[in-house]
Amino acid sequence: MLQKATRRQSKDHNKGLVLRTVYQAGWISRADVARATTLARPTVSTAVAELIDQGLVTESGLGPSVGGKPPILLRVEDDSRYMIGVDLAESEFRGALVNLRGAIRRRLSLPIHELDGEAALSVVHRLISELVQASDRPIVGIGIGTPGLMDSRRGVVRNAVNLNWRDLPLGDMLETRHRLPVYIANDSQVASLAELTFGNGQNIANLIMVKVGRGIGAGIVLDRRPFYGDDSGAGEIGHIVVESGGRLCRCGNRGCLETLASTRSLVQRAQSMWEDTRPSALRNLVASPDDITTGVLVQAVEAGDEAVRAMVAEAGGYLGQVITPLVAGLNIHHIVIAGSMARFGKALIQPIQEHVNSHSLRTLAENTHVEASQLGQDIVILGAAALLLSQELQLS
């Protein structure tokens, strides 16, 4: 029995190794898999045969001949499995069927209209059920990115203020209901995984991701693994006070980073200065302050509205104030800004970079680069899928 179990484990291990090698190579011959893995040729052939049986790998074209017959190339069948990625965003819950390369095959959003507690939970269930039904491929599992404090190891939401969830065993509940493996992490932590797996971070070890939308959070990746901290709260930077006695924050404190650099705070400021504002790009875009959204402000900056640009730059300065100690403390070169504030591009990124440069040791700052993520609004969905890719399939 023991020997059997051991043989089975080593077979599974070899199969996983072969799958990972094919996945990372793109196209590769059996002989090259054997060389890369140092597994014996017959072991590779057996594993490949099983992976082909399971539909995960296909034979796809011929490689260049090196004397004899040209070798058959293998590749991972990117759409052989789907992963369910879910973003419990503030205004709506978004989910998608994601293929093994991070391509979104089907998308679904359900508004939550200030729902919380049980009602919000039932929306999560509905979202997942509909995605499961919509899928014509086997599903790897469910990945969830949620705002708030998480205990990722146990899949428990410790505190999500907006949803009024406290110590909710979301992981167990979803697993019981949907009978699929479930992985949950904080949305900013998950976003950092997306950048590493499907974004510009595919070749780097360390990354600081700052997600700035209606809320603000960071995801810190060290040696290609998310760092969760002593109780999974790493990255909760949105409620650092950066203006003593400043505006009241929804957390109860005053002058938090979120009151000065979130999209919510930006829209509020643009609305409040509407009356004072001289004819500007912003006034050409909307008729009333009530129509101002983040999208409108992005357009205003693109149209050359200096007042809005100055507001965005100021938000960048406040973000820089919190990012600089992280840069100096950790000496990480890659700082990525994601979330809807990233849509401002250079107008936001440059002031952050300038703050870091002027507020830390030159030797540290000169190698530190702040940039906007290219993954757009799908970043949490993709990160939730990346969680499955690494935890459930060991593919990244």
Next chain:
Amino acid sequence: MLQKATRRQSKDHNKGLVLRTVYQAGWISRADVARATTLARPTVSTAVAELIDQGLVTESGLGPSVGGKPPILLRVEDDSRYMIGVDLAESEFRGALVNLRGAIRRRLSLPIHELDGEAALSVVHRLISELVQASDRPIVGIGIGTPGLMDSRRGVVRNAVNLNWRDLPLGDMLETRHRLPVYIANDSQVASLAELTFGNGQNIANLIMVKVGRGIGAGIVLDRRPFYGDDSGAGEIGHIVVESGGRLCRCGNRGCLETLASTRSLVQRAQSMWEDTRPSALRNLVASPDDITTGVLVQAVEAGDEAVRAMVAEAGGYLGQVITPLVAGLNIHHIVIAGSMARFGKALIQPIQEHVNSHSLRTLAENTHVEASQLGQDIVILGAAALLLSQELQLS
């Protein structure tokens, strides 16, 4: 040949494992070593015999009998080897012979009188030579903690402003001259290792150490290993600007943390307020502002000088400003303050803790504890020894 080499490696590996087990246990019988390591009894006995031959382990007393003969207990001979720990501090270079438990057996300080470049380097050589000569035990190696930016992997000092060292291959130079293994790291990073190995951090995974003396730096320990960052600069927090347009710093910038929270800045402020000061504890301690030192200010606070206490509290607030983003970003519970500012104890620690509490999310702050290191002024020497203990002896 290959088989021989492999057998030799596995023998060395087993011996290391046995040594580590005895070291960590304090006192332990051969049978318990076998149980703890899952090595066969004869393998343990062979390894123990060799370790006794080398003088590293001794038989020391008898354990409680469990039926038969009481078992002979083994322990590591703490003074069988010495490690040379060196602290390239600002005003003097300090070194010591340290035993395997971090006890200092011999101490040596050489003043450096503003020496830099080659001259400072020759003081390092002299310090080490004298310690080597003073030792009547075999020496494990040389560990060095130095201020400034280091490339620890290559043993190169990238930039130590005060010593005027730039891209100095200190590791190679010392190894060639003294024919001993050399390990070098930044002094604050090394201090964090000391706390982990010989201080209060022996049972924790993550630690933020902030060393505040004439300079300010941090050492970040993650999963019990120092985190050096993308180019070994992690922890360079002393030159984060916390007061825009503030006092000129020796780095060329203005308002750096060091201009507001270092011992140097504190002494300068106490001197400059001397004239305005009403009769106070400070005036009872020294006759002239030129006699003010950090030690005098510590005494003044202990004697109830409210003006000095307020200055220390203000420094604590500035430190808190830089520590808070690290706490929120990393969610690390243990924050330890070391260096000569730690001598102010509660007068410094409490304002830092209060700043962290009031400037970050309550859920994060409530588990975060700021405390003063108990290791005193030997912390860098001990950390340099800890570097050898882990890198050269694999004992921690």
